[in-house]
Amino acid sequence: MGAPNASIRVIIAMSVIKEGFGCSDEELFEKCQFDLLVRKALGLFSLSDPVPSIDTYYLLRRRICEYEKTWRQPDGKELRAAHRRPTLPFQDIR
Secondary structure, eight states: OOOOOOOHHHHHHHHHHHHHHTOOHHHHHHHHHHOHHHHHHTTOOSTTSOOOOHHHHHHHHHHHHHHHHHHBOTTSOBOGGGGSOOOOGGGSOO
8 A cells, every 4th residue: 555645735835945945856855854844834733744755746746847848839938729718609699
């Protein structure tokens, strides 16, 4: 039986903390396990609250990168046509 699912909020907060401190992934996970202020910022108030695994953290980062590759053109502009809502036939009638 594997580890329980990690909260997306906690994993995103970990990314924000990593960028804020400018630390490596290893330093981030060390802070998440032993720094009480970082744990509190993540919403891990009890010492028994588990920190998400490094594999879960990397999986989310990889999926975010894949999403960005899918929805961005080589020049960095978003593909806006894919984000438009389709119009329904009755909306065109005036």
